[in-house]
Amino acid sequence: MDLRQLEYFVAVAEERNFTRAAQRVHISQSGVSAQIRRLEKELGAELFDRSARSAELTAAGKAALEHARDVLAAAGAVGQAVGEITGLLRGSLSVGMVIGCTVTPLFDALAGFHRAHPGVELSLREDNSDRLVPDVRSGALDMALIGTESEPEDLNSLTILSEPLVAAVPTGHELSGRVSLEDLAAHPVICMPPGTGLRAVFDRACAERGVDPVIALQASAAGAIADLALRGLGVAVLSESMAAAFPELTALPITDATGPALLAITWRPGANVAAREMISHCRKAFRLPSAG
CATH class of the missing domain: 3.40.190.10 (Periplasmic binding protein-like II)
Incomplete structure (x- = not known):
C-alpha cells in the first residue's frame, strides 16, 4: 500500500461518496475506485459496502480508518519537521482579511513571506469578521486580520490598532x-x-x-x-x-x-510553521515588538 491509496480511502470514508472524494483529491472517480480496489486486494478485505446508496464503511473499513489517518498525519509531520529544519517550507497558507479594509502592511507581510518561502502556496480571502473567526477556529483559514470589539478568547491574537x-x-x-x-x-x-x-x-x-x-x-x-x-x-x-x-x-x-474598535490578527494555538512565519512577517510589517 502507499500513501496515495490511504489518502483516497480516507477521502471516500469522510465524504461517504466516491464522486465527492474524487473531486476532493482532484482525480477521476475511476482513478479513486481503482486505487481503493488495489488497497482492498492487498489487505484481503472490502473496505466499503458498495450495495448501499452511500459509500458506507465495512467492519474492516472502520478498523482501518483511524490507522490510515494516523499514517497520513505522521507522513505530514515528517514533511513539516524537515521543512522547519531546512527552512524550505512547503504546503499552503490561507489568510483571511476583513472586507472593505485595505491594510497595506498586511500586503507587505504577504510579499515578504512569499519572497522568503516561495514554495508555500498563498491564498487571501475577504469576508466579514463574524465569518472569518469561525473559519480560523475550524482550520479553514490559518489566520485572519479581523475587526472586532474584543480579541477572541480561544484564539491567539495580535492587536494592530485600538481606537475609538x-x-x-x-x-x-x-x-x-x-x-x-x-x-x-x-x-x-x-x-x-x-x-x-x-x-x-x-x-x-x-x-x-x-x-x-x-x-x-x-x-x-x-x-x-x-x-x-x-x-x-x-x-x-x-x-x-x-x-x-x-x-x-x-x-x-x-x-x-x-x-474601542480593534483591528487584530488572530490564529489558532499550535498553528503550523507557515502561519508562525507569517506572524513574524506581520510583526515586522506593522512595526510591532517581536514575541518575547
Whole structure:
C-alpha cells in the first residue's frame, strides 16, 4: 500500500461518496475506485459496502480508518519537521482579511513571506469578521486580520490598532464638537453592516446606553460610507483612523461610545510553521515588538 491509496480511502470514508472524494483529491472517480480496489486486494478485505446508496464503511473499513489517518498525519509531520529544519517550507497558507479594509502592511507581510518561502502556496480571502473567526477556529483559514470589539478568547491574537469610534459629518452639519449617541440617533446613520467589528462596537455601545439609532444606509468600505455622508445622506460612523483618511469630513468624538474598535490578527494555538512565519512577517510589517 502507499500513501496515495490511504489518502483516497480516507477521502471516500469522510465524504461517504466516491464522486465527492474524487473531486476532493482532484482525480477521476475511476482513478479513486481503482486505487481503493488495489488497497482492498492487498489487505484481503472490502473496505466499503458498495450495495448501499452511500459509500458506507465495512467492519474492516472502520478498523482501518483511524490507522490510515494516523499514517497520513505522521507522513505530514515528517514533511513539516524537515521543512522547519531546512527552512524550505512547503504546503499552503490561507489568510483571511476583513472586507472593505485595505491594510497595506498586511500586503507587505504577504510579499515578504512569499519572497522568503516561495514554495508555500498563498491564498487571501475577504469576508466579514463574524465569518472569518469561525473559519480560523475550524482550520479553514490559518489566520485572519479581523475587526472586532474584543480579541477572541480561544484564539491567539495580535492587536494592530485600538481606537475609538467617531461621527463624521460634512462641513456645515448641525452636529459639532463632542456628541453623544443620543445626539447621533437624532440623525440618519451610515455605517458598516452587521458582522463587521466596527458595527459590533457601535451596536454594543448603543445597547448599553439604551439608544436605538436609525441605520439609514450600510456599506462595507469606509470610502463608500464617507462618500454617502458627504452627500448629506446621514452621519457616518467610522473609526478614528478611517475618518482621518477623508479630510472633507469632520470627525466628532462620541462621548459615550467608550469601547474601542480593534483591528487584530488572530490564529489558532499550535498553528503550523507557515502561519508562525507569517506572524513574524506581520510583526515586522506593522512595526510591532517581536514575541518575547
